[in-house]
Amino acid sequence: MTRRERAILFQVALYVALAAGIVALALVADWPTIRENFWNKGGVDWADGNWGDLITIGMVNTVKYTAIAFAGGLALGLVLALMRLSPVAPYRWLATIYIEFFRGLPALVVMIFMSTGLPIAFGWTPPGGTVGAGLIGLIMVAGAYMAETLRAGIQAVPKGQAEAARSLGMRPGTTTVRVVLPQAFRIVIPPLTNEFVLLIKDTALLFLLGAAANERELTSVAKDFLASGPSAGTATSLVQAALLYLIITLPLTQLVAWLERRQRRSVR
Amino acid sequence: MTAAPVLPERGTMAPAIQVTGLHKHFGRNEVLKGIDFHVDAGQVVCVIGPSGSGKSTLLRCVNRLEEPSAGQILIEGVDICDRKVDLDEVRSRIGMVFQQFNLFPHLNVLKNLTLAQRTVRGRSKDEAVQIARQTLGKVGLSEKESAYPAHLSGGQQQRVSIARALSMNPDMMLFDEPTSALDPELVGDVLAVMKDLASEGMTMMVVTHEMGFAREVGNKLVFMDGGVVVEEGLPTDVLSNPQHERTQAFLSKVL
Ligand SMILES: Nc1ncnc2c1ncn2[C@@H]1O[C@H](COP(=O)(O)OP(=O)(O)O)[C@@H](O)[C@H]1O
Ligand SMILES: [Mg+2]
Numbered sequence: 001m002t003r004r005e006r007a008i009l010f011q012v013a014l015y016v017a018l019a020a021g022i023v024a025l026a027l028v029a030d031w032p033t034i035r036e037n038f039w040n041k042g043g044v045d046w047a048d049g050n051w052g053d054l055i056t057i058g059m060v061n062t063v064k065y066t067a068i069a070f071a072g073g074l075a076l077g078l079v080l081a082l083m084r085l086s087p088v089a090p091y092r093w094l095a096t097i098y099i100e101f102f103r104g105l106p107a108l109v110v111m112i113f114m115s116t117g118l119p120i121a122f123g124w125t126p127p128g129g130t131v132g133a134g135l136i137g138l139i140m141v142a143g144a145y146m147a148e149t150l151r152a153g154i155q156a157v158p159k160g161q162a163e164a165a166r167s168l169g170m171r172p173g174t175t176t177v178r179v180v181l182p183q184a185f186r187i188v189i190p191p192l193t194n195e196f197v198l199l200i201k202d203t204a205l206l207f208l209l210g211a212a213a214n215e216r217e218l219t220s221v222a223k224d225f226l227a228s229g230p231s232a233g234t235a236t237s238l239v240q241a242a243l244l245y246l247i248i249t250l251p252l253t254q255l256v257a258w259l260e261r262r263q264r265r266s267v268r
Numbered sequence: 269m270t271a272a273p274v275l276p277e278r279g280t281m282a283p284a285i286q287v288t289g290l291h292k293h294f295g296r297n298e299v300l301k302g303i304d305f306h307v308d309a310g311q312v313v314c315v316i317g318p319s320g321s322g323k324s325t326l327l328r329c330v331n332r333l334e335e336p337s338a339g340q341i342l343i344e345g346v347d348i349c350d351r352k353v354d355l356d357e358v359r360s361r362i363g364m365v366f367q368q369f370n371l372f373p374h375l376n377v378l379k380n381l382t383l384a385q386r387t388v389r390g391r392s393k394d395e396a397v398q399i400a401r402q403t404l405g406k407v408g409l410s411e412k413e414s415a416y417p418a419h420l421s422g423g424q425q426q427r428v429s430i431a432r433a434l435s436m437n438p439d440m441m442l443f444d445e446p447t448s449a450l451d452p453e454l455v456g457d458v459l460a461v462m463k464d465l466a467s468e469g470m471t472m473m474v475v476t477h478e479m480g481f482a483r484e485v486g487n488k489l490v491f492m493d494g495g496v497v498v499e500e501g502l503p504t505d506v507l508s509n510p511q512h513e514r515t516q517a518f519l520s521k522v523l
Contacts, residue, residue: 163333164370164429168384168436169360178383182374 038239043231050225050237057214058221059244065203065217070196072139077146084151102144108205111137115209131215134206146195153188193256197249282345284309284440284471285330290339292325299325301495312472314482317492323475327444331362360388363433363441367449369425371417377428378413381435403431407461423454427461440471483507491515
C-alpha cells in the first residue's frame with residue numbers, strides 16, 4: 001500500500017466510525033420523549049407559549065443590561081488604561097492593583113458583594129435595586145478586562161504618531177484624544193466585540209441575584225418557565241433561550257471574525 | 269518699498285537654533301558628547317554622518333522630543349529647557365518632518381493638515397481649510413485633499429507631512445532623513461519641495477544623505493560622528509576638501 005492509499009483508507013475508517021456512532025445514538029435515543037422534553041408543543045406555541053415573555057422581557061433586558069455593562073465597563077476600562085500608562089507612578093500602581101484584583105475574582109462574587117455585601121458593610125445600597133447592584137459588579141469586572149485590552153491597543157499605536165502630534169504643538173491630552181485613541185479603538189474593535197459577547201453571557205449571572213418579574217433577563221425568564229407556563233416540567237424554555245442567545249451572539253462572533261480578517265489584510 | 273525704519277524681525281537678533289554643550293545619554297550609552305551647533309535665521313544647515321552618530325538625537329533635542337541630559341538649547345534666543353517656557357507653543361513654531369512620515373492614518377489629508385491648526389492655533393475651520401489648501405497646492409497635491417494616507421505613495425505622504433508642518437506657519441523646519449524611506453524615483457519630488465522652501469527663505473535643519481541637495485541648497489554642512497561635530501563649513505568646502513580624516517573616510521564611502 002502506498003502512503004496515499006493508506007491515508008485514504010484512514011479517512012474512510014474515520015467516516016465509518018462517525019456514521020456508526022450517529023446510527024447507534026439514533027437507535028438508543030427515545031425520540032418522542034426527547035422531543036416532548038426539549039421542544040414541548042405548548043411551550044413553543046406563539047399564541048400562548050413562552051416566546052412572548054422570553055423575547056419581550058428576557059431578550060430585551062439581556063440586550064439592555066449588556067449594553068449598560070459594556071458602556072460602563074468601557075468607560076471604566078478607558079480610565080484604568082490611561083491611568084496604567086500615566087507618567088504618574090501612583091496612578092499606575094492603583095490601576096494595576098485594581099486590574100489584577102478584579103480580573104482574579106469570579107464576576108459572580110463581585111456581583112453578590114455589590115448587592116448584599118455593600119448594604120451590610122456600609123449601609124449603602126447601589127441604585128437600581130438588585131439588578132443595578134449586579135450590573136455595577138459586572139461593570140467593575142468588565143472594566144478590569146477592557147482596561148487591559150485598551151492598554152494593548154494604545155500601546156500598539158506607533159510612537160511616531162504621538163511624536164508627530166506633539167511636534168506640531170498639540171498638548172498631551174489633545175494628542176491622546178485626537179490622535180492616539182481613535183487609532184487604538186480601531187485596533188481593539190475585534191477584542192472589544194468579543195468582550196461584548198462574553199458580557200451577554202455574563203448577564204445570565206443576574207439570575208442568581210433575583211429580580212422583579214419584568215426586570216428578569218433571558219435566563220431568568222427561561223428558568224421560571226421550567227416550573228410554570230405551558231411547557232412546565234420540560235426543558236423547552238431553555239432550548240428556546242439558547243436559540244435566542246445564539247441569535248444575538250452568532251452575528252457578533254461572525255462580525256469579529258470578519259473584522260479580524262479585514263485587519264490582517266490591511267496592514268498599513 | 270516704504271521707508272519704514274528697519275526693525276529686526278523676530279529671530280534675526282539671535283540664531284534660530286543655538287545648541288551649546290549638548291550631552292545626551294540613553295542609560296549608560298552617551299550618544300551626544302558635547303555638541304555646539306547653530307542655525308541662523310533663513311539658513312539651510314545640512315547634517316550628515318554615519319548611521320548611529322547621533323544626528324536624529326540632536327535633531328529631536330532641538331524641539332525636546334528627546335530630553336537633553338546637559339547643555340543649552342536656545343530657539344530664537346529662548347531657552348526651551350526653562351520651566352517657564354511653554355514648550356508646546358515653541359514646538360508649534362518648529363515644523364518637523366520624520367523619516368517615516370508619521371501622517372495620521374485615521375484622518376484624510378485635509379484633516380491631517382487642519383487638526384493642529386485648529387487645536388493649537390485656534391483657527392476657525394474655514395481659515396484652517398483655506399491655509400491647508402494653500403500649502404497642499406505648494407507641495408503639488410491639491411487633488412489629494414480627501415485621500416487617506418494609506419492610499420498615497422511614500423513621496424506623496426512625505427509631501428503631505430511637509431504641508432502639515434507648513435500649515436502651522438512655522439519659523440523653521442527640521443527634517444530627519446526625509447527621503448531615506450522613499451523609492452529612488454520618488455526622492456526628487458520631495459527634494460524639489462524642500463528646495464522651493466529654501467528659496468523662500470525658510471530656516472531649515474536637514475539630516476540627510478542627499479549630498480547633491482546639501483551641496484546645492486545648503487548654506488552650511490555639518491559632519492557628525494560618534495556623538496560629536498567633527499567638521500563643519502560651506503558644503504562645497506566640506507564635500508570637496510574635507511579636513512578631517514573621519515570626514516574623508518565617510519565621504520569616500522558615500523560619494
Ligand atoms: N530612545 C533611545 N533609547 C536608547 N538608545 C537610543 C534611543 N534613540 C537612539 N538611541 C541610540 O543612540 C545612538 C544614536 O542614534 P541616532 O541619533 O538615531 O543616530 P543617527 O540618526 O545618526 O543614525 C544609536 O546608538 C542609538 O542606538
Ligand atoms: Mg537617524
